[in-house]
Amino acid sequence: MEWGTRVGVILAVSGSAVGLGNFLRFPGQAAAHGGGAFMIPYFCALLLLALPIGWAEWAMARHGGERGFHSGPAILGMVGRGRIARYFGVIAVLVPMVVYMYYVYIEAWCLRYAWEYLIGGIQLTGPVDQQVQKAAEFFGHATGTNTDGVLNMSAVFWLIVVTINIILVFRGLRGGIEKFCQFALPAMAILAVIVLIRVLTLGTPHPDHPDQNVLNGLGFLWNPDFSKLSDFETWLAAAGQVFFSLSVGFGVILNYASYLKKKDDIALSGFTASATNELFEVGFGGLITITAAFVFLGASGVGGGFGLGFQTLPVVFAQMGGIGRWVGFAWFFLLFLAAITSSISMLQPVKTFFEEALGISSGKAIAWVSIVCGLGSFWVMWFSKNMVALNTMDFWVGTFCIFLLATVQIICFGWVWGVEKGAAELDQGALMKIPRPFFFIMKYVAPAYLLVVLVGFILSNGRAEAIALKGNPVALWTVGVIVLVIVLLIAMVAVGERRWRAAGLDLDGKQ
Amino acid sequence: MTTGGWIFMLSSLVLVWGTTIWAYRRLLTAPHEDRSDKP
Numbered sequence: 001m002e003w004g005t006r007v008g009v010i011l012a013v014s015g016s017a018v019g020l021g022n023f024l025r026f027p028g029q030a031a032a033h034g035g036g037a038f039m040i041p042y043f044c045a046l047l048l049l050a051l052p053i054g055w056a057e058w059a060m061a062r063h064g065g066e067r068g069f070h071s072g073p074a075i076l077g078m079v080g081r082g083r084i085a086r087y088f089g090v091i092a093v094l095v096p097m098v099v100y101m102y103y104v105y106i107e108a109w110c111l112r113y114a115w116e117y118l119i120g121g122i123q124l125t126g127p128v129d130q131q132v133q134k135a136a137e138f139f140g141h142a143t144g145t146n147t148d149g150v151l152n153m154s155a156v157f158w159l160i161v162v163t164i165n166i167i168l169v170f171r172g173l174r175g176g177i178e179k180f181c182q183f184a185l186p187a188m189a190i191l192a193v194i195v196l197i198r199v200l201t202l203g204t205p206h207p208d209h210p211d212q213n214v215l216n217g218l219g220f221l222w223n224p225d226f227s228k229l230s231d232f233e234t235w236l237a238a239a240g241q242v243f244f245s246l247s248v249g250f251g252v253i254l255n256y257a258s259y260l261k262k263k264d265d266i267a268l269s270g271f272t273a274s275a276t277n278e279l280f281e282v283g284f285g286g287l288i289t290i291t292a293a294f295v296f297l298g299a300s301g302v303g304g305g306f307g308l309g310f311q312t313l314p315v316v317f318a319q320m321g322g323i324g325r326w327v328g329f330a331w332f333f334l335l336f337l338a339a340i341t342s343s344i345s346m347l348q349p350v351k352t353f354f355e356e357a358l359g360i361s362s363g364k365a366i367a368w369v370s371i372v373c374g375l376g377s378f379w380v381m382w383f384s385k386n387m388v389a390l391n392t393m394d395f396w397v398g399t400f401c402i403f404l405l406a407t408v409q410i411i412c413f414g415w416v417w418g419v420e421k422g423a424a425e426l427d428q429g430a431l432m433k434i435p436r437p438f439f440f441i442m443k444y445v446a447p448a449y450l451l452v453v454l455v456g457f458i459l460s461n462g463r464a465e466a467i468a469l470k471g472n473p474v475a476l477w478t479v480g481v482i483v484l485v486i487v488l489l490i491a492m493v494a495v496g497e498r499r500w501r502a503a504g505l506d507l508d509g510k511q
Numbered sequence: 512m513t514t515g516g517w518i519f520m521l522s523s524l525v526l527v528w529g530t531t532i533w534a535y536r537r538l539l540t541a542p543h544e545d546r547s548d549k550p
Contacts, residue, residue, distance in 0.1 A: 006538065036519025043526075219512030222520040265541070272534035278527045286523070431541045 001173055002259050008178040010269050013256055014276035015181040015341030017247040018188065020106065022281040023335060024309040026241055027290045031221050031302065033237045034228030039282075041229070041238035048449055050242045051274055052442045053406050055434065056413040057253040058266040059425040065258030068505055071353035072251045073493045075258060078509040080412035086497070086507070090489045091405040092251030093353045096346035097369075097489075098397040098482060099250075101376035102390040103346065104165060107339035108158040109143055109310065114332035115157070117317075117325055124318035128297070135314045143310075144384035148474070151381070158381060162374060164340065169347045170366045173259060177344055184337045185276075191334040192284040198320075198327050199292045205319065209298065217294035220302060221286060232456060239453045240399065245281055246274055247345070249406030255349035268431040280338075292316045306387075309335065347373070353489075357496030372488070379481055383474045392478040395465050403454045410450060414443040417509070 003009040030038040064075030072092020076085045116122045122138060124131040140146040142154050168176040204213040228234045243249055257266060293302045293312045296319040301312055313331065317324035347369065354365035383389040413422050419439045426434055469475050500507045512520075 006541075010538070036516055036523075039519055039523050215512045218520060219516045223513045223516035224519055268534065268538055268541075272531075272538055275527070275531040275534045279531045282523050282527045286520075431537060 004174040010272050011181040011185045013273040016252045016345030017277035018280045019338050019342035021244050022285045026281050026285045029241050033234040034225045036222045036224035037226050041235045045239040045242040050246045050248050052446050054248050055270050058257045058270045059422045061254045061257035062260045070258040071356045072254045079417045081509045088408045095401050096251045097350045100346035102380045102393050107161045110336035112157040117329035131315045135311045139311050148385040168344045184341050188337045191330045202295045217291035220294045221290045249402040251349050252345045263429045265429050265431040267426050267434050357492040388474045389478045392475045407450050410446050419443045
């Protein structure tokens, strides 16, 4: 199994990175943490954490792939020289697997909204207050956030997106993932430009509210508030946003880059994938959502996350008149494409791990992965009230475990494998020379920065989340589901370990 | 929009567009890739 073209693999990694967070999470985080000033900790985290750790992942992955390993536990075990790193490598499968379980459900919302806009199914009429109420009602109905245990029309869309995901991953890297991303990424860029042009030409749609104009909307997000820079939370939020956005610490790059050949470039590829993600995040996400919401609803109507994307923006589209339906379709189809290029990248490393650990065919692996992930995803869909199951998985796996995996990876890379070997690997076939200070950053700065972020994250969020579990049986059971998945993956690593040793593979990186 | 807002927005946009264009230009003008297994 291998990639078809150099650009193909970059688009696949970029597709993995560009997701809902670029358009919904980033603008909300920036607006809440100092606006333009947020870009200072944001670009610091990008240069000192995400980019170097990303390069480390590309290097470890290709090195592992050359020795016959394509899954996170096997690659980290080899680079980290032993069992401890290998079992920590379970996180590189746990993260994509569990995140896929809830991500694919959100993906179904995107497809459903796009479909409803296409057929004219979302009709928000009356004054703005009524539109806001109707949008909230539609969101509750479409996502099941009002009650547990109800399957609605979104379940049908869930089935459709799950099937598309399975088919694309089953078709393989070149025929499925690469081919789809070669279509999806340019399509996303075109849709984003269309929506952006419409937003930037809105002017002042309500003459009785002259302050609600495009420039003030941009200012709402970009005007800097330097006082926020003294708040540790701002630095934490910036590091978190960069991480979630770039798919670093996700286990995806470890798998994707393991299929590259020794003479293939990884330095420029890693850089280009990060740059593409930043273009979508800052260049489009930073201009579209909050500006549009501000222009029609004012400062009080601007929020972040799902509320902004699925409740506020439909009201904005309704305010646009006849064209709003088509802008709405373009927006939600853009979100759907962004989501599916990410979700297939989560399924692929899990499938690879099943294949590699159990020694089964690709078809059987995708069948088992579909069953396990399908059950987990069904859990999220069933316990949808207030998104408790979704939020629990997102916090413990989609947030905490990402930091943890990134820490394990950069320690394995910088301190066990060694930056000299890592640098040699990155230089092999490189189309750009990585500035040498980055290797100092990889060894000293990134691990220290990451440990501070990890401890800060635990102190500011971990305790509150742990206490919240006590009074919430659904959240507690969801943690149980996560633990069950961890046990399953650990058992599979044990099985795989025996197989790899019997096959004479260098699983501890001794050679 | 304040002057600070303009400065942060425009410099961020120039940075992300600039690096993306530079990266793809370099990638697409690189010697044609040979993906065969020959050493």
